[in-house]
Amino acid sequence: MSGALRSALTLATLGLIVVVATLWGWSAFTEPFPEDEPVPIxxxxxxxxxxxxxxxxxxxxxxxxxxxxxxxxxxxxxxxxxxxxxxxxxxxxxxxxxxxxxxxxxxxxxxxxxxxxxxxxxxxxxxxxxxxxxxxxxxxxxxxxxxxxxxxxxxxxxxxxxxxxxx
Incomplete structure (x- = not known):
């Protein structure tokens, strides 16, 4: 495998990781906070x-x-x-x-x-x-x-x- 192909695959893999991490982070960021169950008096x-x-x-x-x-x-x-x-x-x-x-x-x-x-x-x-x-x-x-x-x-x-x- 040539050096240029190896660099291209490394950059593509890193780019894919950044996209997946961004989507996961955005999903977690926009998720509503969990609501506490009210405790009965x-x-x-x-x-x-x-x-x-x-x-x-x-x-x-x-x-x-x-x-x-x-x-x-x-x-x-x-x-x-x-x-x-x-x-x-x-x-x-x-x-x-x-x-x-x-x-x-x-x-x-x-x-x-x-x-x-x-x-x-x-x-x-x-x-x-x-x-x-x-x-x-x-x-x-x-x-x-x-x-x-x-x-x-x-x-x-x-x-x-x-x-x-x-x-």
Whole structure:
């Protein structure tokens, strides 16, 4: 093989490598970034009778059932300061006079723990409009109880939406 032919084949091979590398690089450069799967804020977990349910395990969604602007957000922030995990915040689909906790299981330990944070809160049957325990603050709501309850003991086996990452 002559020197000129060998040089031509070497240049052609190098040119082909440059073209393939350019196409591969462009393909990788223009590919969209992978999207992270959103981590759920809580997961259903079973709590055995006699087990302790703490504030950091409970997700609370707060909705405003009053005419006062920002009441749900302020209440959610106060609960978060106490150690609860903040869920959804927004306006209630219906007005409320008093503080309501929407649950079909009033004996649930997470419901009982949240109820102990409020003065005069009542547990009423209601569809879950947010994650975790749903609280609707009404016209008569003024503040949380001064006494902070840190945990409750489950009286029977129950299912709660346990905050992701809590033990």
């Amino acid at each position: 809580c997961e259903n977990a079973t709590v055995a009778a006699g087990s302790e349910v703490r504030r950091d395990q409970v997700v609370v969604s707060v909705f405003n059932g009053s005419g006062r602007s920002g009441l749900a957000g302020a209440t959610s922030a106060q609960l978060e300061e106490r150690g609860f995990v903040a869920g959804d915040v927004g306006d209630s689909p219906q007005p409320a006079a008093t503080t309501q906790i929407w649950s079909f299981d009033p004996t649930n330990p997470a419901v009982q723990l949240v109820k102990k944070q409020f003065k005069g809160a009542e547990v009423v049957p209601g569809d879950p409009i947010g994650v975790g325990i749903v609280v609707v603050v009404g016209e008569k709501f003024t503040s949380l109880r001064k006494k902070q309850v840190e945990s409750v003991v489950a009286k029977s086996d129950a299912s709660i939406c346990k905050a992701t990452g809590s033990e």
